[in-house]
Amino acid sequence: MRWLDHRDDITEALRGAVIALGNFDGFHRGHQAVAGEAINWAHAEGRPSIIATFDPHPVRFFKPDVPPFSLTTLEQRQELYLAAGATAMLVFHFDGELAGTSAQDFIEKILIERFGAYGVVTGADFTFGQGAKGNVELLRGFGGACGLKSRVVEAVESGGVISSSRIREALREGDPQLASELLTRPFAIRGIVEHGDKNGRKLGYPTANVSIESYLRPKYGVYAVTGKVLATGEELKGAANIGIRPQFTPPKELLEPYFFDFSGDLYGQEIEVAFHHFLRGEAKFDSLDALMEQMERDCEEAKRLLS
Numbered sequence: 001m002r003w004l005d006h007r008d009d010i011t012e013a014l015r016g017a018v019i020a021l022g023n024f025d026g027f028h029r030g031h032q033a034v035a036g037e038a039i040n041w042a043h044a045e046g047r048p049s050i051i052a053t054f055d056p057h058p059v060r061f062f063k064p065d066v067p068p069f070s071l072t073t074l075e076q077r078q079e080l081y082l083a084a085g086a087t088a089m090l091v092f093h094f095d096g097e098l099a100g101t102s103a104q105d106f107i108e109k110i111l112i113e114r115f116g117a118y119g120v121v122t123g124a125d126f127t128f129g130q131g132a133k134g135n136v137e138l139l140r141g142f143g144g145a146c147g148l149k150s151r152v153v154e155a156v157e158s159g160g161v162i163s164s165s166r167i168r169e170a171l172r173e174g175d176p177q178l179a180s181e182l183l184t185r186p187f188a189i190r191g192i193v194e195h196g197d198k199n200g201r202k203l204g205y206p207t208a209n210v211s212i213e214s215y216l217r218p219k220y221g222v223y224a225v226t227g228k229v230l231a232t233g234e235e236l237k238g239a240a241n242i243g244i245r246p247q248f249t250p251p252k253e254l255l256e257p258y259f260f261d262f263s264g265d266l267y268g269q270e271i272e273v274a275f276h277h278f279l280r281g282e283a284k285f286d287s288l289d290a291l292m293e294q295m296e297r298d299c300e301e302a303k304r305l306l307s
Helices: 029-045 058-062 074-084 103-114 136-145 164-172 176-183 288-306
Strands: 002-005 018-020 049-055 088-093 119-123 149-153 188-194 221-229 235-243 254-259 270-281
Touching: 018 029, 029 049, 029 074, 029 119, 029 149, 049 074, 074 088, 074 188, 103 136, 119 136, 136 149, 164 176, 176 270, 221 254, 221 288, 235 270, 235 288, 254 270, 270 288
Parallel strands: 002 088, 018 049, 018 119, 049 088, 119 149
Antiparallel strands: 188 270, 221 235, 221 270, 235 254
16 A cells, blocks of 8 residues: 655656545544545546545644544554555645645645645545634635535544544543444554563563553553454454553553463564453552452453453
């Protein structure tokens, strides 16, 4: 799948595409509806389809100190867009220049002249351009006058409007099942397995330590999880702690999955850990024996839930 940079010209084969415009960080059911409309429209016209995203997220550019809130990495998004049937992913690198681009120039100079877009599909609340002055009305009016076609997909609802904000709130409250329902897949953190202080191994529960990086922090605690070794495709089941490990000092924020019935070496491997059920919050125990007893109960409950 092509990975396009908005600052570069594109090949002739990809000009005339239908572009799904949005950030699409979580690529939840609402995002999928917008992308699906673009892909179906493109197929009907015999054209390529492109799904756009922004990196960094505009909020991160304007408010660099906000806590991490990403639901996916660019690599994960590319895989999701490919699975949806898109021809390419377009990454808008959000910097001062893009932030200062007027909505009219965004349409005329970037979408039409640089990418030769045939049409665009957005959600009803999509905004763009300097000061977020661009909207669906401008796409219809100014864009239409420039020859750019556009379609709008209304919000998708399931017990309320489906949004990335709602998914983030569910994860912060320890409800990965609601997040999975809205995403159509479990929330998953991807990273390289690092060497740690081996506390889990000493307790009989060797963990695969993964840095959380820029991902949203779900509620700290213990979860029933599944894991995937990206190099081999091997799938695993386990229990994971995410948080600062109050039993040990110094505090260190980590994702620490323990995979059942696995004895291989994961160091240096890239894995993806998917969150299925919240078991309990983080806690400090009176002794290591008490911690080990609780870990055994956690693993048994995780096995039951994942069976």
